[in-house]
Amino acid sequence: MEFINNLLDGDFMPHGHCLLWRTDLLILHVGGDTLTFIAYMLIPVALVRLVKARDDLRFDWMFLLFAGFIFFCGATHILGIINVWHGYYYIHGIIKSMTGIISMLTAISLWYLLPEAISLPSKRIMSAKIVELMRAEQKLADANQHLEAEVQKRTAQLEKMATTDELTALLNRRETMRLLELEIARAERQGSVLSIMMLDLDDFKAVNDNHGHQAGDRALISAAESFKQLLRKTDFIGRVGGEEFLVILPDTDINNACELAERVRQALQQHTTDNPSIPACTTSIGVAECSAGDNLHSLIQRADETLYRAKSNGRNCVCLATS
């Protein structure tokens, strides 16, 4: 109780009482303290706002401690003004003591944090790191782009490999059959004509036996080129067996297909005669036209049977399938 009475007793001789005798001194002291007080109250508010706004701030507790320290400093200044007229020395003393404690805490904490704060990277180092990171990022993006282009190239290569015959670069068997199935469906849907030619090189075993397997390969490549030259862009040709080829002729009836087959047969014979580096080769051809109700299997079978007939007729000739 006595402590409370002492606390609220403002009747001590005010320490700045003498200032009341000199207005200029009073203005200087009270004015200076007032400005300091206002500034000391605004600084903690700014610091608290900063800590609240930036959750990534390092040592945020230090900012708050500093805000408390400034606040108490401000409080001692306002008591300094009051005590010019009154003498609240107990309150002033308590506030000064608290300011002292929080000042010591702040000073100790500051020294404690100093090595860590000094070791924080400077703005210059951070800028250099950012530039380094951006370069690394750019390199990564370039590498990624290169990789994507490589993957696309490889995918295209694989797609080609999956559909192409390695030796002759014609369509392979699977792709040829897939396309034939599509063309049969298209012809049926559109009511258009479609013919196929089944070609088989004659006595090819003898070609290999007499000239060697590599010469046989050259003959196959050369035959493929010779066939291709006579076809339209809309026709398809694939190697469907060792020395067997299938030509798909959309929008072509059996008579036109037969004429073409005859030209193909003669062209191959001529081609191998004109090129002594290639073993002489002839081909037998079976031609069949797709009719209503045909499917891949039935059409191929008819062309195969016709080819067999051409072989039986002495080879190097064209036979037409009867539907």
Ligand SMILES: Nc1nc2c(ncn2[C@@H]2O[C@H](COP(=O)(O)OP(=O)(O)OP(=O)(O)O)[C@@H](O)[C@H]2O)c(=O)[nH]1
């Ligand atoms: N060089 C080479 N020969 C192949 C290839 N594929 C198949 N052959 C050969 O082609 C020959 C086919 O022989 P056969 O099936 O007896 O037919 P053929 O000798 O042509 O007789 P016919 O078809 O009755 O006229 C075999 O000797 C196979 O080794 C190839 O990719 N390269």
